[in-house]
Amino acid sequence: MLRRALVSLIAAGSLGAAWGWQAAAPVQGQPQSLKGVVLKKKAPVSREMLRVKMPHPVERKLKNGLTLLVLENRRLPVVSIDLVLSATTMSDPPGVAGVAEATAALLKAGAGKRDARQIAERLSELGANLNVVASYGSRATHVYASTLTENLDALLEMFGDVLLRPTFPQDELDKWKKRRIGELQQQRASEFFLGNERLLGVLYEGDARAIAAPAVESVEKITRDHLVEYRKSFYRPGNSLLGITGDVKPAEIAAKMEKLLADWEKGSSAEPDLPLKPPIQTKGVHLVNRPNSVQTFLTLGNRAIHRTHPDYIPCLVLNQVLGDGPASRLFRNIREEKGYTYMIYSSFTALHYRNHFGAVTTVRSEVTKDAVDELLREFKEIRESPVPEEELDNARRAIVASFALELENQNNVLRQILLLREYGLPEDYFDVFPAKVMAVTADQVQQMARKYVPVDNVQLIAVGEAAKIRDVLAKYGPVVEYTTDGKRVTP
């Protein structure tokens, strides 16, 4: 059945007179020009703000120490599971990057009495998904599973096998390694991959955060023992979270999980110590030579903040103004007004371990210099001039109002709830989030820009044909050049 218990529509008067209930009427005014956009202000905009209430999950602690969070939701006959294991790629054994990823990938390659093919066939038969993902840079390995309610118990049986009784067959590991090595070669054709790899290499040089993907030689070194050992050390219930949402009763699913995971030995995994580093102080220019490119992929950034940093919410507002989406300055100026690009945005990667700010775009090679100049000009402007009140208000409202859209998808809601727990954020985080966003001032945004939007110490990463753009980039500083294989060419 359709339920709307999640949501309450609240007059926003308590959060500021400027955006309380008002009749939806066109805001009249003279056409006003902003960069890349003309505002006629004739469209009827409702000034009322939908304030969304995030549901609170039912929480249980299983005997093995695992925290279970259940969000009952009967809208569709579907159940989704997200097991968040505190098992990160950054805990790979030194020199053997790829172990966390291989462990995750191989869980489905044999478990309990089934081999890889039987597991795959059974999942299809159930119309179910079961995916284990250890992405580079994430603090966790996720076991995602979902199915129609009628097949939940059958899926759970597989979930238990995969998590607790993987067999890690040697021949499956050999096959995975060959496949992965092929993929690693294939992805070096992508400018997006190359740009991200170089950015991480620059910002996190010398630690595990720098790894975008393992080297071929590293994958070749992985043995079955690595997987067994990694699983034993890091797949532990004590600091893991089991989120379940959908067509389930909390008490019933808790009892099922208690039984299913009873064999999972108590204990917690060690989490790596990779503290936030301050921004790099001197400018850097890095060029990945990708021959035959007709565009330059650009990232301008530097280290910034993690998710629990007190600057996080002001930085969200800053980014909304600067580069989040088509209403932002970067999109309006560099795409809509200048026509340099199809794609441009900025973002804060504010995770546990990776903590940086970056603006990303792809421009035709000929306008590489114009695009970099324009990006830096925008960076300077937001650092030097306070954001005008109307623009600031638009950004704050955009963040608060867009929250309603999250509620459509129950997996999104579960993800947000798990995120609170993962980062140790307070229970009422989402209840007070709108007020905190609306309280951000132009002065704060400017302070954030000065701290995290880099100009003099910008790290400029470019991927393109070096012969076309090397000289242009040299205007910004000494260029360090790399091949698409990730080898540094500049001595």
Next chain:
Amino acid sequence: MKKTAALQLLPLWCALAAPPAPLPPIKFTESRLENGLRVFIVEDHYAPVFSIAVSYNTGSRDERPGRTGFAHLFEHMMFKGSENVGAGEHFFLIFNNGGNMNGTTNADRTVYYETLPKNQLDLALFLESDRMRSLEITQANLDNQREAVKEERRIGIENRPYGRSYEKLTELAFDNFAYKHTTIGSMEDLNAATVEDVKEFFRIYYAPNNAALALVGDLNTKETLEKVKKYFAGIPRQDPPKSVDLAEPARTEERRATIEDKLARTTQIHIVWKLPPGGHVDIPAVQQLRAILVGGESSRLYQKLVKEKEVATSVFGGAEERAGPSLFHLIINLRPGKEPAEVETLIDQEMARLHGEEPNEAEVNRARSMSRRSEVSSRESSFNIAYRLTDYTVLYNDPNRINTQLAKQLGVSAADMQRVAKQYFRKENRVVVTTLPAAQAAKPKPGGN
């Protein structure tokens, strides 16, 4: 004791494994305004949001030689202002009010959509109706969007590994100009587009009687329909556009091409088989056959090419359903050092197997489960429902396909699958484009850059 816990679950499932209950239909109302605009409304009060989709019955099939890429360039112009909305104000208002939006063009239709908090219904209707009524077309806006679209072409084709292969494939797959070119078009033709072209295209195709509108979400049907009338009823209808002949001559032989790609680092094989139009009675059987061939890790081609023979790192594919003759795509990324000829032989063997015997019962059941699951998941988003309703209307004149498609898929038998495999998955009905990394093609040195 701990073991029995898991075992107890199994019989419980077996008891439940009886034929699954049918899905409840999506209830929609359908109205047609006097100007011909078809309007669909679905109430779903689950979340405080709604989505709107407006689909125009036009796409790159309506382009003429010398103007490829125009329908999509035009789509960009729809964000550059109308009588009461400034250039760029559309997305400025949508995003600043917490919404999401985009537009997308294919060969047959162009659709615009927004998802917004429920209190912004008037905003969405105002924006969509104003541009349907009164698009503002200027040389400056056209020149500006031409640049954005050329960058889009570079990012998707010229600066992307395998980008050119898709163009070649499209060219070989069709004989009729309507479908024989890509929607993104050529640089030369994008450069040639004029303001007059834009005005003419707008007049002919962007008329209410050539569009379908769907609203889905936390809405009241009656009030919503009244608002739709308020905003859209005054927009005049136009003479219906001439329908384009999409017919294709029958194929008598396979077509092939090999492309040396300077950006790719590994070999890719892209095969298409020609299919009947998306509304054809055989399409559900093709969809089920897709699950058997490439639907996940249990599928035949994944098992054969990726797992057993280890010639590929990945394999994927599916039907690209069009209003006219459609295509089934199969894309195989080869492992470095593997020969395309060897891979093709393996594919041929799998196709011969499909021709020679019906898929087994387990495969048929797996395909059905996957279809059912996929249909349930697609109902979670209001956007997806709005999008499907307008797509099915514009492409097939069949909005209720949203409620009938699954039953048709579930009704496909093993014999149906074998029959369509024999009918469409034939060598003379296919195009094969093999893309080789240029560095490797020139001098066989692995990993050359």
